[in-house]
Structure formats: C-alpha cells, structure tokens
Amino acid sequence: RYKHRGLMIDTGRRFFPAPLVKKILDAMSYYKFSVLHFHISDYGRFAVESLKYPNLASNNSSNGFYTRADVKAIVSYAMDRGIRVVPEVDIPGHALGFGALAKSGDLIFCDDGHLQIRNDPGGRSLKTLK
Numbered sequence: 001r002y003k004h005r006g007l008m009i010d011t012g013r014r015f016f017p018a019p020l021v022k023k024i025l026d027a028m029s030y031y032k033f034s035v036l037h038f039h040i041s042d043y044g045r046f047a048v049e050s051l052k053y054p055n056l057a058s059n060n061s062s063n064g065f066y067t068r069a070d071v072k073a074i075v076s077y078a079m080d081r082g083i084r085v086v087p088e089v090d091i092p093g094h095a096l097g098f099g100a101l102a103k104s105g106d107l108i109f110c111d112d113g114h115l116q117i118r119n120d121p122g123g124r125s126l127k128t129l130k
Helices: 018-030 054-060 068-080 095-104 124-129
Strands: 006-010 035-039 084-088
Touching: 006 018, 018 035, 018 068, 068 084
Parallel strands: 006 035, 035 084
Antiparallel strands: none
C-alpha cells in the first residue's frame, strides 16, 4: 500500500553496534518498512571508516564506528529483507564530523565561528567532497 515506509537511525550522533542494526532491520521487515535512512555523520563525528581519508573516524575510537565490512554486511542483510539502505551525510550544517579533514588540509572551514565548509578559491574542499 505504501511504497516508502522509512526509519532513520542517527548513528552520527549515537553509535548503534552492527548486531543491533540487524535487529532493527528484522523489526523493520516484520512491520514492512522499506527504507533505512542510515545517518552516518553529525555534529562531531563520522561513523564510517574511509579508505581515502582514514583519519575521518579517528575521533570515534571510544564511541565506535562501522568498518567497510560492517556496512557491506548491513546493506546485504537489509537487501535480504527487502529494505533499501540510504546513507545520509549532513553537510555543510553538520560539518564538524569532517573536522579531521580540516586538520590534514583537505577541507577548509569558514573562520567566522560557523562550522561550515567553505568553497575555497583553489577548490580544495569541493575536490575532496567529490
């Protein structure tokens, strides 16, 4: 009857271990939900490891983060239950989770007290995000 019945889990703000995400997917399947909105970045953290920018998840060691294998297993588990996973990465509003990239010089933030990514004249930020 409904083509889109979604649930959003905010793993950018609060980490959900992969086994718990799978239990959530089981419950979603039971209630015929079709989309998991996988919110993976937020104000102060990025919840998925990156091969290109490995220091992105560096500030998450105590809170946990998903490995590439975790994400692949979660997506596969969801697909087996007829659930589509939509990753959500909030930028520029929740850009502080990308702070590790500012330290390395890959992103440039506004310096006016706002935690927003700036499109610098050299285009470094834009190139990084692409």
